[in-house]
Amino acid sequence: MKIYQKEIVLKKAYPRGFHLITQEIISNLEEIKNINAGICHIFLMHTSASLCINENADPNVRRDFLNFTNRLVPENESYYTHILEGSDDMPAHIKSSLYGNFLTLPIKNGSLHLGIWQGIYLCEHRDFSSNRHIFITIIGN
Amino acid sequence: MKIYQKEIVLKKAYPRGFHLITQEIISNLEEIKNINAGICHIFLMHTSASLCINENADPNVRRDFLNFTNRLVPENESYYTHILEGSDDMPAHIKSSLYGNFLTLPIKNGSLHLGIWQGIYLCEHRDFSSNRHIFITIIGN
Amino acid sequence: MKIYQKEIVLKKAYPRGFHLITQEIISNLEEIKNINAGICHIFLMHTSASLCINENADPNVRRDFLNFTNRLVPENESYYTHILEGSDDMPAHIKSSLYGNFLTLPIKNGSLHLGIWQGIYLCEHRDFSSNRHIFITIIGN
Numbered sequence: 001m002k003i004y005q006k007e008i009v010l011k012k013a014y015p016r017g018f019h020l021i022t023q024e025i026i027s028n029l030e031e032i033k034n035i036n037a038g039i040c041h042i043f044l045m046h047t048s049a050s051l052c053i054n055e056n057a058d059p060n061v062r063r064d065f066l067n068f069t070n071r072l073v074p075e076n077e078s079y080y081t082h083i084l085e086g087s088d089d090m091p092a093h094i095k096s097s098l099y100g101n102f103l104t105l106p107i108k109n110g111s112l113h114l115g116i117w118q119g120i121y122l123c124e125h126r127d128f129s130s131n132r133h134i135f136i137t138i139i140g141n
Numbered sequence: 142m143k144i145y146q147k148e149i150v151l152k153k154a155y156p157r158g159f160h161l162i163t164q165e166i167i168s169n170l171e172e173i174k175n176i177n178a179g180i181c182h183i184f185l186m187h188t189s190a191s192l193c194i195n196e197n198a199d200p201n202v203r204r205d206f207l208n209f210t211n212r213l214v215p216e217n218e219s220y221y222t223h224i225l226e227g228s229d230d231m232p233a234h235i236k237s238s239l240y241g242n243f244l245t246l247p248i249k250n251g252s253l254h255l256g257i258w259q260g261i262y263l264c265e266h267r268d269f270s271s272n273r274h275i276f277i278t279i280i281g282n
Numbered sequence: 283m284k285i286y287q288k289e290i291v292l293k294k295a296y297p298r299g300f301h302l303i304t305q306e307i308i309s310n311l312e313e314i315k316n317i318n319a320g321i322c323h324i325f326l327m328h329t330s331a332s333l334c335i336n337e338n339a340d341p342n343v344r345r346d347f348l349n350f351t352n353r354l355v356p357e358n359e360s361y362y363t364h365i366l367e368g369s370d371d372m373p374a375h376i377k378s379s380l381y382g383n384f385l386t387l388p389i390k391n392g393s394l395h396l397g398i399w400q401g402i403y404l405c406e407h408r409d410f411s412s413n414r415h416i417f418i419t420i421i422g423n
Contacts (some may be wrong), residue, residue: 001142001283003423005319005390037146039182039278041321043388045397047337052238055188060223064231065238067220072213072354079349082342090346097334097347097381097403099238104245104386106184106276108146113276115186121238135388135395137321139280139421141144142283178287180323180419193379196329201364205372206379208361213354240379245386247325247417249287254417256327262379280421282285 002038004031004138007045010131014124016088018054018062018069022119026112031138038107038140045133048092048126050099056119065123069095092125099123107140143179145172145279148186151272155265157229159195159203159210163260167253172279179248179281186274189233189267191240197260206264210236233266240264248281284320286313286420292413296406298370300336300344300351304401308394313420320389320422327415330374330408332381338401347405351377374407381405389422 008028010021025042026032032040044051055061073094075087082090103120106113122132149169151162166183167173173181185192196202214235216228223231244261247254263273290310292303307324308314314322326333337343355376357369364372385402388395404414 001144003283003319005388037144037278039280041386041388043386043395045400047335047397047399053188053242054238055223055234058223061231061234064221064223065235068214068218068235073350077350080346082337082340082346090343093337093343094347094350097336100241100382101335101400102386104182104184104243106146106182106278108276113184115188115274117188118186118242133397135390137319137388139321142285178285178419180421194329194383195379196364196375199364202372202375205362205364206376209355209359209376241382245323245325245384247287247323247419249417254325256329256415258329259327259383 001141002034006136008134008136013129013131014122016124016127018065019122019124020056020119021122022056025120032107032112033110035107035110035138035140038138040105040107040112041137042103043135044101045135047096049132050096050101050123051103052099052121052123053103053118054121055117057117088127095125142282143175147277149275149277154270154272155263157265157268159206160263160265161197161260162263163197166261173248173253174251176248176251176279176281179279181246181248181253182278183244184276185242186276188237190273191237191242191264192244193240193262193264194244194259195262196258198258229268236266283423284316288418290416290418295411295413296404298406298409300347301404301406302338302401303404304338307402311418314389314394315392317389317392317420317422320420322387322389322394323419324385325417326383327417329378331414332378332383332405333385334381334403334405335385335400336403337399339399370409377407
């Protein structure tokens, strides 16, 4: 059994929205080629963004995700008390946990084994963030 | 350390709803008997359905999940732009990521180690889908 | 490759709310010191509470999470049919799956490897629960 770990810093600070980062993740994971069967754990080291799996073809899906999510978790609710870091901050924390901050994906025959329509989304919930850090653990034979 | 992988195709196309598939999953995983301590990663290879853990006894729970979820993510919102595949399609993508498309479950003494009330739900968010594919990785001693 | 498993019973029954349990979890996991690189799978054995990762500093964040979540999944909806166990029961099931009931976290150099602002939340969705059981699997070198 092999195990590899590495930290990735995304190549840019993404704006608020849902962004397809499958290729950026894969391009950092040459070690997967050495794994015949295993799992890839992808952990976002933040509390105001998320990772999820969704449709990898139509950019309209990502736009609709953003518009839905902004309505699901509104800004400036009168009952919010964590408000010092801006109106997008507390909603970003909530969105982070609704979508989740980690993925575990299968590895088969030296590649991530995803469904044909599946891609990795970075869900950036802050208006202005920095380059997000992702910590990856690969386990397998 | 042992590792097993296999793809399961669910035995039918489930209608929109929350469906208890614990036994169908377990019946496909004879390899778990060989694992004393480990984890079972269950990965749904789609972007319009979900997997989650919830109550395994009362069918009313699954019905209430469906009715709540349909209200949480409405169809035909005026701002949706991904609309060519039917009114249930974009909501299905959103629901897929809110509940998530994978589970990691503990294995102990040759069995999935779940709480007494816990079962595995397939959350089917499309009205008419096909038999869903699930890719399973078992790791343990 | 090493594997450790253990069941933790939280030291008290928490009230409805979002509770920071990072230190309580870590204090039960001496085995992590023996792991150089690996993962820690933390599985809540219930269907009316959740685990998630979020902000570890300001208690206002946890209060806002509670108030938002109570609004997101209201009690006493006319269409609920699973109502015999109290008005907080069906909402608790739904909230459990929206936030999820398990975490997989990286282990590096003998410690959980979390972002500087990340902590482990127990999201207790029932008004009166018991001491929650958590089953932990550690895998690594």
